[in-house]
Amino acid sequence: MRDLGAGFRYLLKGQRWVARHGRSYGFGLLPGLITLVLYAAALVALALWGEDAVTWATPFADDWSRPWLGLFRGFLTAVLFALALLLAVVTFTAVTLLIGQPFYENLSEQVDRDVSPDGHAPESGLPLWRELWISARDSLRIVVRAALWGVLLFGCGFIPVVGQTAVPVIGFFVTGFFLTEELTAVALQRRSVDLRTRLTLLRSRKTLVWGFGTPLAVAFLVPFVAVFLMPGAVAGATLMARDLLGEEIDEGGEEDGDQAATTSPQPPSGSPSPGR
Numbered sequence: 001m002r003d004l005g006a007g008f009r010y011l012l013k014g015q016r017w018v019a020r021h022g023r024s025y026g027f028g029l030l031p032g033l034i035t036l037v038l039y040a041a042a043l044v045a046l047a048l049w050g051e052d053a054v055t056w057a058t059p060f061a062d063d064w065s066r067p068w069l070g071l072f073r074g075f076l077t078a079v080l081f082a083l084a085l086l087l088a089v090v091t092f093t094a095v096t097l098l099i100g101q102p103f104y105e106n107l108s109e110q111v112d113r114d115v116s117p118d119g120h121a122p123e124s125g126l127p128l129w130r131e132l133w134i135s136a137r138d139s140l141r142i143v144v145r146a147a148l149w150g151v152l153l154f155g156c157g158f159i160p161v162v163g164q165t166a167v168p169v170i171g172f173f174v175t176g177f178f179l180t181e182e183l184t185a186v187a188l189q190r191r192s193v194d195l196r197t198r199l200t201l202l203r204s205r206k207t208l209v210w211g212f213g214t215p216l217a218v219a220f221l222v223p224f225v226a227v228f229l230m231p232g233a234v235a236g237a238t239l240m241a242r243d244l245l246g247e248e249i250d251e252g253g254e255e256d257g258d259q260a261a262t263t264s265p266q267p268p269s270g271s272p273s274p275g276r
Contacts, residue, residue, distance in 0.1 A: 001207070003205060003207040003208040003211060004207045004208070004210060004211040005211060006208055006211060006243075007207070007208040007209060007210065007211025007212035007213070007240065008211045008212065008215060009211075010211075010212050010236045010237075010239050010240040010243070011211075011212050011215060011216060011232075011233065011236045012236070013235075013236055013239055014111075014232040014233055014234070014235035014236020014237065014238075014239060015229070015232035015233075015235075015236065016232075017111060017114070017232065017235040017236075017239075018107075018231045018232045018235050019232075021110065024106075024107050024110060024231065025231050025232075027103050027107075028100065028103055028104065028107055028230060028231030028234065029227060029228065029230075029231065030100065030103070031096045031097075031099040031100025031103060031104070031230070032096050032100070032226060032227035032228075032230045032231075033227055034099055035092060035095050035096040035099060035227075036224065036226070036227050038095075039088050039092060039095075042084075042088075043081075043084060043085070043088065046080070046081060046084050047081065050077050050080050050081055051073065051074075051077045053080070054073050054076045054077045054080060055073060058072070058073060058076065061073065079154070083150060083154065085221075086150055086171065086175070087146075087147070087150065089175055089179075089217060089220050089221060091139075091143055091146075092220060092226055093179050093182040093183060093230070093233075094139035094142065094143060094182050095139075096226075096230055097135065097139070097182060097183075097185075097186065097234075098132065098135055098136055098139060101131060101132055101135060104186050104231075104234045105131070105186060105190070107231060107234055107235060108121075108186045108187045108190070108234055108235070108237075108238045109121040109123070109190070111187075111235045111238040111239065112187065112238060112242070115239065115242065115249045115250050116247075116248075116250065117248055117250045121190075122190045122191045123190060134189065135185075135189075138185065138195045139182065141195060142178055142181055142182060142195075145178065146174070146175070146178045149174045150171075153167055153170065153171050153174070172214050172217050172218060173210055173214055175213070175214075175217040176209070176210055176212070176213030176214035176215075176216060176217040177202065177206070177209055177210065177213055178213075179213045179216055179217055179220070179233075180202065180209045180212050180213035180216075180237065180240075181198060181199065181202055183213075183233050183234055183236075183237035184198065184202070184237045184238075184240060184241045184244070185198060186234055186237065186238065187237065187238040187241035187242070188201075188241050188244075188245075191241075191245065193245075201244050201245075202244070205244060208240065208243070208244075212236065212237070212240055216229065216233055
């Protein structure tokens with residue numbers, strides 16, 4: 001339970017860090033805004049034409065009597081939209097990080113320098129194209145894992161009582177875990193920590209991960225909130241990554257961000273490690 005609270009505190013510390021670094025926060029909002037527009041357009045299209053898609057996919061029900069036909073297709077339409085919303089929550093972070101890779105890499109490095117006792121931030125030294133390729137590849141792997149969990153939870157949703165109570169809660173914890181993986185990857189890949197090692201590391205501290213990622217997953221369901229929380233989530237995930245690796249966090253440096261707030265972020269010179 002102590003780790004659960006610690007994870008939530010890292011989420012809050014990240015938001016406080018970006019609040020003290022206004023320019024970093026402002027630049028960090030841009031990728032989220034772009035992603036939000038794209039996702040909103042996709043969800044609106046699904047809301048408008050989702051019922052038509054369900055009708056096309058279920059021709060066997062055309063001869064059913066009312067009200068069973070309407071109930072059946074209405075239920076499938078609702079489930080389709082719910083799954084799309086879940087997928088949007090899971091993939092929003094990955095897509096936003098991919099679009100804003102240079103900004104978030106720079107933000108994460110600033111946090112590392114700010115809280116490191118020696119002011120040092122690890123750098124991978126990879127070119128930007130390599131960084132984007134590794135990020136996209138590993139994000140796809142995470143999305144596939146999340147999708148498999150989504151299918152499993154969808155099936156469990158038909159279990160009476162359990163499907164309407166426990167399954168949604170488990171879904172938020174699963175989503176929170178994958179969100180945390182994507183966010184901590186920004187800092188961990190600069191330390192040459194590959195995907196498999198990252199997952200092992202996160203599983204070893206599940207309650208810490210859930211304390212950070214689950215509240216974030218819930219918050220991301222609220223329109224526009226994800227955009228405004230993303231920069232702070234990256235900052236908090238960087239702090240948590242240092243904890244996971246046993247790196248020292250200088251609390252004094254964490255509280256002192258006024259000087260860094262006066263500098264605007266520049267695209268990083270390095271990129272993630274080949275392990276990403």
